[in-house]
Amino acid sequence: MRSIRYERFGEPSDVLFLEEREKPRPGPGEALVRLRLRSINPADLLQVRGLYGQLPQLPATAGMEGVGVVEELGEGVGEGTGPAVGSRVMPLGSPAWQEYACVKAAALLPIPDAMPDRVAAQAFxxxxxxxxxxxxxxxxxxxxxxxxxxxxxxxxxxxxxxxxxxxxxxxxxxxxxxxxxxxxxxxxxxxxxxxxxxxxxxxxxxxxxxxxxxxxxxxxxxxxxxxxxxxxxxxxxxxxxxxxxxxxxxxxxxxxxxxxxxxxxxxxDWARTAPEDVRRAVISEVFGLLAQGEIDLPVSAVYDLADIRDAVVAAESSGRPGKVLLGG
CATH class of the missing domain: 3.40.50.720 (NAD(P)-binding Rossmann-like Domain)
Incomplete structure (x- = not known):
């Protein structure tokens, strides 16, 4: 699978690169998600620069937000205990700038049917x-x-x-x-x-x-x-x-x-410390507004993962009408 990686902190257009990696398999309690679209947020680029409040161990895969489809379930994830195969989800807490991610089933946010992928990729x-x-x-x-x-x-x-x-x-x-x-x-x-x-x-x-x-x-x-x-x-x-x-x-x-x-x-910090019921209530409220079209999230451009360096430059250009997304 393709993955956007970096081995040192620095300017995103200098340090990010595309790497072919082995497709993961879900472990117990996990789901394998095939990511479709991913957003490029300022926080992503701060993390790559080494300026964010929470930094990964290097080498690392970049990206914090995206949308995908559940492709496979690990042991212990089944009917009534997690997402169904084929359902659209947003994986939280897992690097998003890659084709596949194995994520704890409890960390998957279901995406309403009425919410397009282009909105879901930047919904959180x-x-x-x-x-x-x-x-x-x-x-x-x-x-x-x-x-x-x-x-x-x-x-x-x-x-x-x-x-x-x-x-x-x-x-x-x-x-x-x-x-x-x-x-x-x-x-x-x-x-x-x-x-x-x-x-x-x-x-x-x-x-x-x-x-x-x-x-x-x-x-x-x-x-x-x-x-x-x-x-x-x-x-x-x-x-x-x-x-x-x-x-x-x-x-x-x-x-x-x-x-x-x-x-x-x-x-x-809020996601880490807020009570579970509060987190779910807020996310449900916001996702409902997005699904109903009450909030418009325009997209400026969609770049393939292979064009990551052009994508991060575009994401920091001034005057953009919307978010820059990564596809593929």
Missing amino acids: VNPVTAWLMTVEELKLKQGGTVLVTAAGSALGRIVIQLSRRLGFKVIGTVRRAAQADELMALGAHAVVSTADEDLRGRVLELTGGRGADGAIEAVGGAVGAAAASALAPGGTMLVYGLMSGEPIPVPVSDMIFKSLRIRGFWLA
């Missing part, structure tokens, strides 16, 4: 993160306002779509003013270009001087600092990305006198 990382940050962590209410930096990202676009359903307002930031019309059409309340507008001033203007109830931040540096300064007293900023690689300089006085809360959010 960004959609679940967006739901958790807006609903569970910030607890945004009808009429509330959230500031989303890098709003043109896949996650930012999902938050905007959730806002239409749940009734909160999104003020998004972009680096290129050309993206503003697209995000407004998607449902954003307002879009601020950080290249030529005062972010804090615009947020205060848009919120009647109060500031945003919460912020979802992925950039860092000056943009992250401006986002924090645009929060209302008692507001919370969730930091989930590090696009600029720069720390966020926040005045201590704002932390004290505005009672701001600034903390990180990591989906892997």
